[in-house]
Amino acid sequence: MGWAVNHPVVTRDEQGPCLCSCSCLAFGTMVQEGNGSFKAIETYVEGDEVLAAGTGLTWAPASVVFSGGTTGASRQKFTVLVRYENTAIAVTSDHLFLLAGADRILRRADRLTTDDQLMSPTGEPVDIKGVHIGDYLAGFHHIAVTGKGTVPDTLDGHLLNTNGVVSADYLVQITARSGDVAGFRSSTQENIPVVGSPDYIARYGPSSLQAPELPAGFTDTSPIRISNNNFADQETGNTFIPAEATHVKVPPHACSFLPPDVAEAKKASPKRAFNDPMAREWTEALFDQHRAFYPDVTYSLDWASDEVNAYAWVENGVRHVDIKGGLVRDADLELEGISLVIAHELAHHYGGPPTGGSGLSCEGQADYHGVRNVMRRVWFGDSYSNTVGPAIAQMAAFFGVPDSPTAPGGSAGCAHPAGACRIATYHAAVDLTGKPGCAK
Structure with a gap:
């Protein structure tokens, strides 16, 4: 296959x-x-x-x-x-x-x-x-x-x-x-x-x-060649692309799933092994599934990065969604939670107002539209309920807050709401009760 x-x-x-x-x-x-x-x-x-x-x-x-x-x-x-x-x-x-x-x-x-x-x-x-x-x-x-x-x-x-x-x-x-x-x-x-x-x-x-340092004349006796081009010709055999060459550069104006301080703190959370195939293949399969509904987006998994985050941005007219390896490997997230992250990043592109300086939807709006619209579109019928419930539970564990629909007070503006607010926003999106004030 x-x-x-x-x-x-x-x-x-x-x-x-x-x-x-x-x-x-x-x-x-x-x-x-x-x-x-x-x-x-x-x-x-x-x-x-x-x-x-x-x-x-x-x-x-x-x-x-x-x-x-x-x-x-x-x-x-x-x-x-x-x-x-x-x-x-x-x-x-x-x-x-x-x-x-x-x-x-x-x-x-x-x-x-x-x-x-x-x-x-x-x-x-x-x-x-x-x-x-x-x-x-x-x-x-x-x-x-x-x-x-x-x-x-x-x-x-x-x-x-x-x-x-x-x-x-x-x-x-x-x-x-x-x-x-x-x-x-x-x-x-x-x-x-x-x-x-x-x-x-x-x-x-x-x-x-990094790329290995090969001795002079190495390729004369070995079929292995090295490329630092992450998009090397798939038909060219025996080419090694070092992990460092697969890193995805995210522009400063990109919208992130987590604010920098939370992302840095989450690096210390338990992680799956660097070579765990399940988490990587979950994400690749989810990209294929979401690409069928949102084909105008370029999706990337930066597996070699230990950063715990995900990003959305537009560059030269092209929409991007990038998921970092540290987030995918986080022990609290499985396929459902990763699906919610992808939905959030797509909602930055398609969630509408309010928007930030980059022209993409604000964080609270991306939380709400991602679960209310994107996930309902990608996961039809009962599969929506079967996916979104575990996704919210995994996110509650990820943020270290109760899985509760009760929204806290305050207002985040266009910035990232607190973890408890994000969980309440996901529940409101499922129940179609309107975005809570803490996410506005």
């Missing part, structure tokens, strides 16, 4: 509905065959022989029992690019690498640091020169080796030589999602920050968000 590899896909098994996604290596990653030569990961098919080992690194030919992935280039979010020696490898964030050392432990790609060392196929440590996160334009592919049953404690037959370093096959990847496997204990990785997250940057600096 054109989705990125780790896009969560709804399916079901004997226990009911569930989500699945894939863990893979980027097209062009060279994997060692059973005869000792190398070929690209995407060219492997079931029945091929690949060189495989366990934690003892005794290598022997083994049969590929499963091979799958994308059919072509897609924009793979949360790609981790690991630099080592004079090369690099691009993988999904939960790909597992074997670390050097006597313990022979596996480490998720999105928990790697330059303090870690990867393992060569002969057991030598390989220094990591850089770990970067961003979007990757390429296909991705995975293979499972030896068998589809239980992973042995020794990982025999399930470790591969991937571009000169040892990493796990697909069976180990999917087993590690639901529980521990040999060499991988999820509990030991919980305190390691995710690459690109504020905690990671605080410990290791901002380089994980």
Whole structure:
């Protein structure tokens, strides 16, 4: 369907509905065959022989029992690019690498640091020169080796030589999602920050968000190229776009969902992981849904930003709505709450008077028109009630106020009303009782 590899896909098994996604290596990653030569990961098919080992690194030919992935280039979010020696490898964030050392432990790609060392196929440590996160334009592919049953404690037959370093096959990847496997204990990785997250940057600096510094002649032996253009040609494969290049610049005259002081304070609120696919895909799906009703707006999700805010503005005659990653990742908000934020920003464009100096609707009007008009238009019939109720409850938690329709006193003018007033305004919009005075 054109989705990125780790896009969560709804399916079901004997226990009911569930989500699945894939863990893979980027097209062009060279994997060692059973005869000792190398070929690209995407060219492997079931029945091929690949060189495989366990934690003892005794290598022997083994049969590929499963091979799958994308059919072509897609924009793979949360790609981790690991630099080592004079090369690099691009993988999904939960790909597992074997670390050097006597313990022979596996480490998720999105928990790697330059303090870690990867393992060569002969057991030598390989220094990591850089770990970067961003979007990757390429296909991705995975293979499972030896068998589809239980992973042995020794990982025999399930470790591969991937571009000169040892990493796990697909069976180990999917087993590690639901529980521990040999060499991988999820509990030991919980305190390691995710690459690109504020905690990671605080410990290791901002380089994980920036473009990697590649040695001279790198592209002569590697298919990976770097682009700082966020709108790089989707048909150009093997292009890494660092997270920093995806930032959206908001003009000073833009209308914001939160005032600066509240937005700054909300940075300290609990957040989902930087590489959580659900929050990002909620927002992207909501953009698609709102675009059907408001097609004249350019929508953007600035995922790499930790700012807790959203914006609306008009520039060169083009209407914009931008949602920052820190808001989407806030633990109080889910799909419904994010929908209300988008409705608020659209209401700045279409809510009418009173308007501010930018010509867009004032904050109280955007709150009221967003829930009264925009959400009713986008969510038809019962889906409106099923969405707006949880949205208001999530917003009450987000603002730290009761979910109450009782409006406080005062008047905000064109500025942001207090949290309790905003919740009362949402309720008034649902009940069609008129905008409360505190929002005027």
